Amino acid sequence: MTSADSTNETPIFEALKVAIRAESPVALATVIEGPNTGAKLLVAPGETSQGTLGTKDLDRVVERDVLGELASGRSGIRHYGENGEAREEAVSVFIESFAPPPQMLIFGAVDFTAALARVAKILGYRVTVCDARPIFATTQRFPMADHVVVDWPNRLLEDVGDSLGERDAVCVLTHDNKFDVPAITHALDTAVGYIGVMGSRKTHDGRTNRLREAGVDDAGLDRLRSPIGLDLGARTPEETAISICAEIIALRTGRTAPKPLRDTEGAIHQTRNFHP
């Protein structure tokens, strides 16, 4: 790339680093085959793109495609003519999307919360722990969380609900109807991809009745993963956290083994350990 107008700009890699660290959506298009191999275009929604792939027409077409790929978090190769023509293969462009990390909101500052927050961090989530009780919702108890919020779950959801999408998760671990029901009804008002709710079979049945009384319909109840997690026989907070995160992964990939707890009956916890 030899365009003279790029000399006054921040180098592309520097701009890319800033965006990645700020966790704002950005994508990098690189010519990997064809004229100007190595040329780059850095694209962010709502901002002027930086760099060039060779011609203005190619930049314009690729920019449009990049924004589409970024919105769905995909990375891959696309082919174009030298001026961005479709169905031509003169130029191969690798589009790499850097979508912001998905969010996980965990309601309830309980024993299971710390373990779930830890596993979620390993999986790359931005984790928020929220509980209305200030003595439990502290950064000392949840140092691994990105945010610890002392508030009612429904109020937090009123604030951040619009930012939740398909890749995000809400985990309701309070198993207290006073907190659960408003948290769930507000989570159902968002586009969040996963809503998991903790509780025994008995708690689940009672809560389902309360949710119906609160106006939640069958479609709403069907969106809930309740009781939360896959039927792994998880016992400890850490095992339970794995079972929850495994359910989130399986939901995303469309796989179903082992069965979700919501599709099985009987005790959630093993009453004794099975060692081979």
Added chain:
Amino acid sequence: MRELLNDLDRWQKKGKKVALARVVDLEGSGPRLPGAAMAVNEDGEVVGSVSGGCVEGAVVVEALEVIESGERRTVTFGYSDDEAFAVGLTCGGTIHLFLEPLDW
């Protein structure tokens, strides 16, 4: 890329020449998706990975050549590639890597 940034900053501060290798395409079974990245500096230090550990050694050799020559290249590893038999992916997949100097 995200996980490489701190090391890349450190290398850049020291003025090290660096090559970046990114998975750009994957056919069949493979552990890492497009975007998986590793970086190699002129001293042969490595961060990141592009497979399950199967081809990283060969990528280091390619990356050092890219640092030396300053030229970008595309490299393919897989069972079907005769040249890659020695360092192919045991999973049977094929990965395409794009290597370039980190000078942009």
